[in-house]
Amino acid sequence: MLDLKWVRENPDVVRDAAKRKRIGVDVDAFLDLDQKLRTAQQQVESRRAEMKASSKALGKLSPEERNVALAAQKELKAELKAMEAELPELREQHQKLALLLPMPPAAEVPDGNDDLENVELRRVGQVPEFDFEVRSHVELGEMHGVLDIPRGVKLAGSRNYLLLGELARLEQCVLQYALNHMVQRGFEQVSVPSLVSYECMEGTGYFPGGEEQAYLCERDSASLVGTAEVPLTAIHCDETLAADQLPIRRVALSPCYRREAGTYGKDTKGLYRVHQFWKVEQVVIGPADIEWSIAEHQRMLAHATDLMDLLELPYRIVNVCSGDLGQGQVQKFDVETWMPSRNGYGETHSASRFYDFQTRRLNLRYKPDAASKPLHCHSLNNTVIASPRVLIALLENHQQADGRIRIPEALRASFGKDFLGEV
RNA sequence: GGAGAGGUGGCCGAGUGGCCGAAGGCGCACGCUUGGAAAGCGUGUGUGGCGCAAGUCACCGAGGGUUCGAAUCCCUCCCUCUCCGCCA
Numbered sequence: 102m103l104d105l106k107w108v109r110e111n112p113d114v115v116r117d118a119a120k121r122k123r124i125g126v127d128v129d130a131f132l133d134l135d136q137k138l139r140t141a142q143q144q145v146e147s148r149r150a151e152m153k154a155s156s157k158a159l160g161k162l163s164p165e166e167r168n169v170a171l172a173a174q175k176e177l178k179a180e181l182k183a184m185e186a187e188l189p190e191l192r193e194q195h196q197k198l199a200l201l202l203p204m205p206p207a208a209e210v211p212d213g214n215d216d217l218e219n220v221e222l223r224r225v226g227q228v229p230e231f232d233f234e235v236r237s238h239v240e241l242g243e244m245h246g247v248l249d250i251p252r253g254v255k256l257a258g259s260r261n262y263l264l265l266g267e268l269a270r271l272e273q274c275v276l277q278y279a280l281n282h283m284v285q286r287g288f289e290q291v292s293v294p295s296l297v298s299y300e301c302m303e304g305t306g307y308f309p310g311g312e313e314q315a316y317l318c319e320r321d322s323a324s325l326v327g328t329a330e331v332p333l334t335a336i337h338c339d340e341t342l343a344a345d346q347l348p349i350r351r352v353a354l355s356p357c358y359r360r361e362a363g364t365y366g367k368d369t370k371g372l373y374r375v376h377q378f379w380k381v382e383q384v385v386i387g388p389a390d391i392e393w394s395i396a397e398h399q400r401m402l403a404h405a406t407d408l409m410d411l412l413e414l415p416y417r418i419v420n421v422c423s424g425d426l427g428q429g430q431v432q433k434f435d436v437e438t439w440m441p442s443r444n445g446y447g448e449t450h451s452a453s454r455f456y457d458f459q460t461r462r463l464n465l466r467y468k469p470d471a472a473s474k475p476l477h478c479h480s481l482n483n484t485v486i487a488s489p490r491v492l493i494a495l496l497e498n499h500q501q502a503d504g505r506i507r508i509p510e511a512l513r514a515s516f517g518k519d520f521l522g523e524v
Numbered sequence: 525g526g527a528g529a530g531g532u533g534g535c536c537g538a539g540u541g542g543c544c545g546a547a548g549g550c551g552c553a554c555g556c557u558u559g560g561a562a563a564g565c566g567u568g569u570g571u572g573g574c575g576c577a578a579g580u581c582a583c584c585g586a587g588g589g590u591u592c593g594a595a596u597c598c599c600u601c602c603c604u605c606u607c608c609g610c611c612a
Contacts, residue, residue: 143574146581153581156593157542167592174592471553 102461103202109135118205121212121423131198138191145184152177200309204458206423207432213422219435220422225406226415228439229498236504237442238496239371242268244504245522250371259369260361260376264489267521271495271508272379272488274515275412276354279381279486282408283352288383291353293332296323301335304463306429306455313362329355330482333384338463341475347467348387348397352485355380372489373440373447381485388467389457389476394431398454401483402434405450408485411511414494415439417446429458436484441497449490452483496521 108115109132116128152174159170211220242248247268253261264272284290302308302324307315316325326332333351342349357380368374383404385397402418409416421433433453437446457477460466466475499507506521513519 139574142581146574149582150580152592159542159592171592178592 118203122203123424124203126201134195138195148181203428210432211422214424216425218422219419222418224417228415233502235441238493241496274512288350288352291351293353295326295355301331305331305334305459316358325358327357327359329353329382334480337465342467344469348385350385352383380487383485384482387479394479402452413509429455431456438494440493450484455480
């Protein structure tokens with residue numbers, strides 16, 4: 102959510118934000134409604150003040166005087182009721198539009214329509230060159246009997262899968278390694294609910310708008326999260342934190358659920374796009390300081406890329422263009438990891454900076470010092486690792502001519518072997 | 525799932541129709557006192573919306589209703605706690 106006072110003063114900036122992000126919101130309709138609502142509210146308030154004052158006086162009148170006054174009061178009341186009747190509808194519409202206003206992208210965000218226009222910032226690591234016929238992760242997984250997609254589909258429909266034996270173990274090793282990686286960097290590990298309330302989804306910016314993408318448990322008015330970003334960011338909603346509590350750096354491993362509606366026919370093969378996966382997510386809540394947010398964004402990006410270095414995977418970082426940014430994001434960097442079967446880079450991480458967009462919706466504030474008024478915190482998040490998507494990169498990049506998979510040095514101790522698929 | 529109790533300001537707790545945005549206490553802030561501290565005394569101390577401001581409105585778990593007027597009466601819902609049952 103944007104600061105509505107600021108929106109009134111800077112409507113052009115908001116219009117431009119919508120245009121750059123390719124979001125069709127009618128800013129003028131909002132401003133118009135906003136004006137109407139405030140006028141109506143003021144009218145009701147002054148009328149109510151009138152009512153209140155005379156009601157108070159009424160209590161002290163003699164019985165005869167009272168009867169006369171009562172009649173007048175009844176009339177006032179009827180008028181007030183009529184005026185009040187318009188408010189709920191206005192408020193609802195107002196709130197509805199306000200929730201859709203886009204956060205302006207940072208100046209350094211490239212303009213563009215969609216992910217095709219994201220701008221590559223740098224490439225890291227050596228893309229492997231194979232002197233043998235490259236196998237896809239599906240071929241490799243089936244070859245070793247550690248991946249079973251047909252039976253995953255049998256159990257739960259398309260975009261489901263089974264990992265077995267060494268691959269299931271490798272997955273847990275990677276996830277654990279990622280958690281340790283973040284704890285070493287000062288993050289507090291948290292175990293979070295992955296089934297959350299509507300307020301959490303709305304507060305983090307997924308609702309309204311993202312309902313199609315989420316599994317809803319309507320009977321219990323709860324949703325399965327698509328990322329631990331949601332519970333992690335919402336932990337302190339409706340709270341006012343002390344300045345010395347910030348920044349709060351947390352990491353969580355959670356199952357993630359995505360309906361992938363509207364992706365029919367896209368990435369249908371293998372483990373790239375699935376309905377359920379594991380993700381280790383980092384979230385930071387900090388002070389309302391743009392410079393700090395920008396610096397923290399880079400630090401969080403580095404936590405993820407350091408891990409990719411340790412996993413010996415080649416990747417690139419892209420500056421996500423305006424049209425590919427979410428409503429609330431100020432800037433986003435994606436890490437895309439090399440996947441031989443795609444003969445290209447596939448998105449494995451997404452690092453977002455929100456400033457106070459989420460915290461406003463969440464009513465999450467802090468007091469810079471004891472004397473000052475509370476300010477809304479800043480929030481940021483980034484993937485640490487997501488599986489099975491990272492397994493695609495691990496299997497394919499580290500495959501050998503005979504189909505074995507070399508386990509990167511970092512994972513050997515926990516995995517217990519140097520190669521997956523070794524007899 | 526069954527039975528009961530309860531949700532009031534940072535906390536405890538009073539308040540059963542108008543003088544209640546709310547007594548009292550604790551805590552906190554400032555001042556007096558003191559060599560310094562404690563105690564004591566005094567003063568102050570919720571949040572949010574709108575407004576240039578004076579101000580005004582809203583908020584006693586949430587929503588609705590009764591009334592000229594609701595923390596207080598009525599209805600619905602939510603949450604917390606205790607006991608019993610069931611279960612990881």
